[in-house]
Amino acid sequence: MNRETELQHLGEEKSGTGPVVPPIVQTSLFVYPDFDSFWGTMFDHSADNERFIYSRVGNPNLSVVEKKLAMLEKTETCKIFTSGMAAITAGILCSVKAGDHIVAVDTMYGPTKEFILKWLPRFGVTHTLVTGNDPAEIEAACTAETKLIYLESPSSILFRFQDLEAVARFAKSKGIRTMVDNSYASPLFSQPATFGIDLIVHSATKYIGGHSDVVAGALCGSREHLDAMMAEEGQWLGALLPPFPAWLLMRGLRTLPMRMEHSQRTAFEIFEYLKSRSEVDEIFFAGDPDHPQNDLFKKQMSGATSLLSFAPKVQEMEKVKAFVESLNLFQIGVSWGGFESLAVIIPAHPMNWSEPRWVVRLYCGFEHVDDLKADLTQGFEAHLA
Numbered sequence: 122m123n124r125e126t127e128l129q130h131l132g133e134e135k136s137g138t139g140p141v142v143p144p145i146v147q148t149s150l151f152v153y154p155d156f157d158s159f160w161g162t163m164f165d166h167s168a169d170n171e172r173f174i175y176s177r178v179g180n181p182n183l184s185v186v187e188k189k190l191a192m193l194e195k196t197e198t199c200k201i202f203t204s205g206m207a208a209i210t211a212g213i214l215c216s217v218k219a220g221d222h223i224v225a226v227d228t229m230y231g232p233t234k235e236f237i238l239k240w241l242p243r244f245g246v247t248h249t250l251v252t253g254n255d256p257a258e259i260e261a262a263c264t265a266e267t268k269l270i271y272l273e274s275p276s277s278i279l280f281r282f283q284d285l286e287a288v289a290r291f292a293k294s295k296g297i298r299t300m301v302d303n304s305y306a307s308p309l310f311s312q313p314a315t316f317g318i319d320l321i322v323h324s325a326t327k328y329i330g331g332h333s334d335v336v337a338g339a340l341c342g343s344r345e346h347l348d349a350m351m352a353e354e355g356q357w358l359g360a361l362l363p364p365f366p367a368w369l370l371m372r373g374l375r376t377l378p379m380r381m382e383h384s385q386r387t388a389f390e391i392f393e394y395l396k397s398r399s400e401v402d403e404i405f406f407a408g409d410p411d412h413p414q415n416d417l418f419k420k421q422m423s424g425a426t427s428l429l430s431f432a433p434k435v436q437e438m439e440k441v442k443a444f445v446e447s448l449n450l451f452q453i454g455v456s457w458g459g460f461e462s463l464a465v466i467i468p469a470h471p472m473n474w475s476e477p478r479w480v481v482r483l484y485c486g487f488e489h490v491d492d493l494k495a496d497l498t499q500g501f502e503a504h505l506a
Contacts, residue, residue, distance in 0.1 A: 124193060124309075125378050132188035145368045146181045150174065166356065168198045168347035177359050178351070182367040187339075189374050190329070193308035194321050196341040200355060201367060205304065205324025207360035208338030209233050212320045214358075215350040216269045216298045219245035224262045225271035226253035227472045228279050230302060230324075237271065252472055254414070256287040263297065272318070273302040274421065278430055278469050278480055280305070280407040282417040289317030298346075304328075304458075305407065308341075309381045310424040319346060327458030328426070331373040331380055335366045381424065387485045387493070388427040394494050395431055400505040405430040405480070427485035428457050430467075432478050435505050441466055441479045444504040450488050450496040457484035462493060 122130075133143055151173045153159035162172040169187070173179045183201055191199040202208040213236070217223060225237055227250040237248050249262040259270060270292050274283045285301065292299045300320040301313045307328040313321050323329060325337035340347065355361065362370075385408075392406045407418055408425025418425070433441055445453060451464040463484040470477035485493055 127192050128189055128374050128377065131192055132185035143182070143185060143368075143371070146176075146364050148180075148364075149176050166348060166352040168200055168344060168351050168355075176364060178356060178361060180364050180367065182364040182371070183362055186367050186370045186374065189371070190308060190323075190325075190339050191341055193312070194303075194314055194341040195312045196314045196321065197344045198347050199339055199341040200347055200351065201325060201362045201370065202338040202340065203360045203362055203366075204336050205230075205322070205326060205338035206232055206236075207358070208322050208324075208340040209302070210236060211350055211354040211358060211360065212300050212322050212340050213237070213241075213269065213271070215346070215354050216300065216320070217241070217246050218268075220266060221246050221268040222264050222266040223248045223269045223271055224259055224267055225250055226273055226276050226281070226283065227251065228253075228276040228281055228469075229271065229273045230277050230304075233271075233273075233302070250472065252281065253283040254281060256284050256291065259283070259288055260291050263295065267295070267297050270297055270299045271301075272299065273305075274311075274313075274417075275305055275407040277305075278467055278482060279405045279471060280412075280430070282407075282414040282421065284417060285313050285316035285318055285421055289319075292319075293317065305426060305428060306422055306424075307377065307381055307426070309377055310385075310426065311422045313421075314341070316421065319343070324458075325370055326456060328377065328381065328384070329373055329458075330370055331377065331458060331460075332369070333456070333459030333461060335369040335373070337362050337366055337370055381426065383487065384427040384485070385424045387490050388425050388429060390490045391427065391483065391485050391493065391497075392429060394497070395429075398497075398501055400433055400435065400501045401431045402434040403432045405432075428482070430469075430480045430482040432469075432480050433505050436479055438466075438479060440504050441481065444500045445481060447500045447503055448496050450493055451483065460487045462486040462488055 162174045187199040251258050272283045299318045304324040321341040323339040325339045406429040445464050451462045454463040468477045469480040
């Protein structure tokens, strides 16, 4: 079956009469008819175990979403968490120990960067940051202690790509695990596992949830990797998603293909609009046909989303702030992937820039694209002309 069909039915097989939408299994625990079956389930930490015992580590509502996400990502299994950061930290912590070394891209998601740079060193895990533009740079940064290469393709704010296939090939030859944040693309527009990446993580709060009413994360990969994670981090950190938010994710997944196509159409229209504005100095957009890494975009992704950034020619903070504050449809906020359009100012200073620049990140929601253009136009003319 096509993935659009599987999104509606996978994990929800029914017989006879019953609700078309699976009910919310709002329970903390599950009981058993005899002790032997209970005891056998108690110590089964496999990621796709459906003999549930306690909702902190598994629940039927989670199982439905996990099957659909694993199908989309083309991985063996998936686990969903209380946030994207919960999924990210579980994936990283199950991959390293004291004395290990991580290579990570410098333009990764801010909280992930802080976790690697500020928190992990307390426990003897070191790191090296790279731009990630060239696989040779990543390879050169690895040492005998490197156990994880952390990628984000395209990365935050500046939407830089890494060659997933080349990095995965090198990592496997050295016994290094690879992990990529795939939140920008959603599992519809990119499936990193097909290029050999070991772990794929999502902020499911974004496109997967899609309605700005649930916070969640997802970690996809092989049964081997996720079974080991569930035996430790999944058990001990207690960060798996509760039933009701999982039910909301299931609702979001049903409309994901339609929402992503709308997002892509809007993205290219806003990109062309920004190209026409004299106030814009540089645009950062994954789908830019003149992007220096467009070959990787076409190889690794089947679409672009309506998250893009631009550096205004005017770099005075007060004027840039006035521009963002004057927007009516673009609200000031840090997330994306929902129904509402958002704008935020971010000081970008990647490793290969000589000085930081103010960058405005836009997320274009479901408002009509002509209205979004008009909103940006009045802001440009009033404050950045």
